[in-house]
Amino acid sequence: MGDEQQGQATGLVTGDAAAAGLAQRVEELERELLRARQAALVSRDHVVGIEAEIGRQNADILRLTADLRRVSARAARLASVKKAQQKRIVELRSRLETVRKRNAALTSRVQDLETARPSLARRVARRLRGRAR
Amino acid sequence: MSAPLFSIVTPVYDPPLEVFQETFASVLAQELPDWEWVLVDDASPSPQVRDWIREQAATDDRIRLVERADNGHIVRATNDGVEAARGEFLAFVDHDDLLTPDALAVMARHIADQPDVDYLYSDEDKADADGTLHSPFRKPDWSPERLRGQMYTSHLSVMRTSLVREVGGLREGYDGSQDHDLALRVSERARRVVHVARVLYHWRAIAGSAAADIGAKPYATIAGQRAVQDQLDRLGIRGRVEQGAEPGRYVIQRDLDPLVRVSIVIPTLGSSALVFGERRVLVEETVRSALTRTDHDDVEVVVVHDTPTPPEVLERLREIAGDKLVLVEFDKPFNFSEKCNVGALHATGERLVFLNDDVEVISERWLENLVGPLDEPDVGLTGAKLYFSDSSIQHAGHGYWNKHYHHPFRFRTRQDPGPFGELAVNREVTGVTAACAAVRREVFVAIGGFTEALPSNFNDVDFCYKIAHHGLRTVWVANCELFHFESQTRDGTVEAWERHFVVRRWGVPDVDRYTPPGLAAPMLDPHRVLDVQLHETSRTSGRRRGRRSPEA
Numbered sequence: 001m002g003d004e005q006q007g008q009a010t011g012l013v014t015g016d017a018a019a020a021g022l023a024q025r026v027e028e029l030e031r032e033l034l035r036a037r038q039a040a041l042v043s044r045d046h047v048v049g050i051e052a053e054i055g056r057q058n059a060d061i062l063r064l065t066a067d068l069r070r071v072s073a074r075a076a077r078l079a080s081v082k083k084a085q086q087k088r089i090v091e092l093r094s095r096l097e098t099v100r101k102r103n104a105a106l107t108s109r110v111q112d113l114e115t116a117r118p119s120l121a122r123r124v125a126r127r128l129r130g131r132a133r
Numbered sequence: 134m135s136a137p138l139f140s141i142v143t144p145v146y147d148p149p150l151e152v153f154q155e156t157f158a159s160v161l162a163q164e165l166p167d168w169e170w171v172l173v174d175d176a177s178p179s180p181q182v183r184d185w186i187r188e189q190a191a192t193d194d195r196i197r198l199v200e201r202a203d204n205g206h207i208v209r210a211t212n213d214g215v216e217a218a219r220g221e222f223l224a225f226v227d228h229d230d231l232l233t234p235d236a237l238a239v240m241a242r243h244i245a246d247q248p249d250v251d252y253l254y255s256d257e258d259k260a261d262a263d264g265t266l267h268s269p270f271r272k273p274d275w276s277p278e279r280l281r282g283q284m285y286t287s288h289l290s291v292m293r294t295s296l297v298r299e300v301g302g303l304r305e306g307y308d309g310s311q312d313h314d315l316a317l318r319v320s321e322r323a324r325r326v327v328h329v330a331r332v333l334y335h336w337r338a339i340a341g342s343a344a345a346d347i348g349a350k351p352y353a354t355i356a357g358q359r360a361v362q363d364q365l366d367r368l369g370i371r372g373r374v375e376q377g378a379e380p381g382r383y384v385i386q387r388d389l390d391p392l393v394r395v396s397i398v399i400p401t402l403g404s405s406a407l408v409f410g411e412r413r414v415l416v417e418e419t420v421r422s423a424l425t426r427t428d429h430d431d432v433e434v435v436v437v438h439d440t441p442t443p444p445e446v447l448e449r450l451r452e453i454a455g456d457k458l459v460l461v462e463f464d465k466p467f468n469f470s471e472k473c474n475v476g477a478l479h480a481t482g483e484r485l486v487f488l489n490d491d492v493e494v495i496s497e498r499w500l501e502n503l504v505g506p507l508d509e510p511d512v513g514l515t516g517a518k519l520y521f522s523d524s525s526i527q528h529a530g531h532g533y534w535n536k537h538y539h540h541p542f543r544f545r546t547r548q549d550p551g552p553f554g555e556l557a558v559n560r561e562v563t564g565v566t567a568a569c570a571a572v573r574r575e576v577f578v579a580i581g582g583f584t585e586a587l588p589s590n591f592n593d594v595d596f597c598y599k600i601a602h603h604g605l606r607t608v609w610v611a612n613c614e615l616f617h618f619e620s621q622t623r624d625g626t627v628e629a630w631e632r633h634f635v636v637r638r639w640g641v642p643d644v645d646r647y648t649p650p651g652l653a654a655p656m657l658d659p660h661r662v663l664d665v666q667l668h669e670t671s672r673t674s675g676r677r678r679g680r681r682s683p684e685a
Contacts, residue, residue: 045581
């Protein structure tokens with residue numbers, strides 16, 4: 001009887017120890033599970049963050065592309081205006097040159113005329129006027 | 134693509150002829166020619182206006198006069214106009230109000246941009262009797278929760294004719310709030326609702342009109358309350374509607390499914406502070422007030438405490454919360470985000486509420502009102518109205534604009550309803566503070582909780598951006614009120630890298646969808662104003678002393 005009781009007591013002790021060990025193991029597993037769930041949460045946040053960055057970058061690309069298109073169109077428009085104006089400048093320069101040449105010729109002619117000897121008729125008239133006085 | 138035909142519908146009942154002629158001129162001045170105008174004379178006693186309309190209709194076939202044999206009031210008269218309309222869209226214009234010349238053209242452009250739109254509303258202002266324009270109402274983008282709190286879409290409302298007919302037009306018995314009732318019913322079925330951020334309508338504010346004072350028509354607010362309650366019932370939203378702080382504002386008292394478990398997550402260090410003249414352990418009052426001021430029973434309180442938290446504090450928390458308490462020890466360096474995440478992972482509720490440990494719940498049924506809106510699947514996050522200890526507003530939603538993250542309406546008084554009811558009704562916002570916020574568990578997991586990369590600042594801003602990124606609404610709850618004993622003169626220093634982190638993810642804050650900066654101003658901190666005044670006084674007196682000394 002005594003042996004039997006001792007055996008039962010030993011069995012209880014062994015059972016308690018096993019239960020305690022299992023409980024500890026459960027706790028460890030729970031902690032591990034929690035760490036894994038937290039790691040999953042952090043990883044999910046990271047993914048969402050990257051998605052957000054991609055979205056933001058796409059929006060930036062769209063905006064910049066639109067800006068670029070607008071600026072390029074303006075540059076093309078300005079280049080065309082510039083070309084037209086350059087052509088006009090060349091034409092104006094050419095006309096200016098022609099006019100300057102004509103002007104110079106006329107000036108020269110005027111000077112020639114101014115410095116030239118008076119004509120025979122003029123000289124005769126001058127002499128006649130002098131006699132009359 | 135050609136513009137749709139607009140049918141302008143105007144019930145007419147004995148307006149002063151000169152006022153009506155101004156309305157008439159504003160419609161005829163429309164830049165867009167594709168409209169018809171259905172004027173329904175509701176048996177006006179004086180023939181003057183009716184005769185005048187007849188004369189105009191004879192010269193412009195876009196103008197049609199429908200004459201009622203008897204006075205049917207606004208609902209029947211408007212419905213007659215809806216019935217007679219031939220346009221694809223209805224534009225509702227009152228007989229004394231004014232349209233801007235580009236009103237219909239702007240609406241047509243928005244319809245062309247978003248062909249599935251069924252309901253458009255614009256900003257509006259008021260016109261005095263002398264024609265002076267004032268009080269521009271810059272409205273938020275589509276906000277279904279706010280529409281329950283007030284008829285904010287109002288003028289100019291443009292609705293797809295087929296949808297208005299599908300919902301049965303205006304309803305009898307809702308006079309004075311018939312437009313609110315219609316907006317609620319149309320928006321429930323609309324594929325898309327668009328806010329046109331431009332004043333297209335001048336609402337005449339003359340004595341006795343609803344524009345000048347909705348309190349002038351008390352029957353209107355009773356009808357409005359009924360219209361909102363009807364919507365809750367139609368949509369299966371648990372709750373009852375009450376009159377708000379001012380006429381035309383409605384408060385919703387939400388009910389929670391008793392079977393839904395709510396987990397309140399509170400990170401703490403167990404610190405004490407002087408509050409209202411007594412030293413208190415902050416977290417104890419947080420837990421006590423949170424549990425006292427709710428009727429919901431299935432509540433779990435998850436307290437995430439740093440290791441140095443005094444054991445007697447934890448003991449008192451056990452006494453206060455009993456078997457509702459879950460204690461989680463946190464032995465890592467300070468990281469608010471991580472503490473919240475750890476708490477959420479220990480929580481067993483389907484709804485998570487994050488509370489700072491330095492708050493005190495003031496309003497009854499705070500938890501029901503805060504958590505209730507999450508029953509709507511497209512609501513991802515809710516937040517509360519927080520006050521400093523002097524009862525000035527600490528938090529009424531976030532606003533992100535002009536390169537900064539703001540607390541709109543900060544430092545206004547508790548009684549202030551806001552310029553257009555913003556502080557008196559629930560409304561959609563860009564974000565809310567994590568000092569008191571509720572989220573569904575599956576949403577929390579789907580967005581990855583709080584980013585642990587931001588241990589101190591802006592983790593809630595990032596959280597709110599994530600909610601919006603997932604296509605969910607954030608609702609600020611006006612009738613969930615708490616004190617937040619955050620020092621009003623707290624050093625708000627933010628590290629540059631924290632701001633860069635948020636900007637890298639979400640871009641630079643530019644324009645807020647729900648809160649116009651002009652409304653939220655001035656947000657002046659009285660303590661800082663006092664500092665500046667003291668500083669200026671000392672400088673001035675210093676200068677005076679400086680001037681005196683040479684004379685001495």
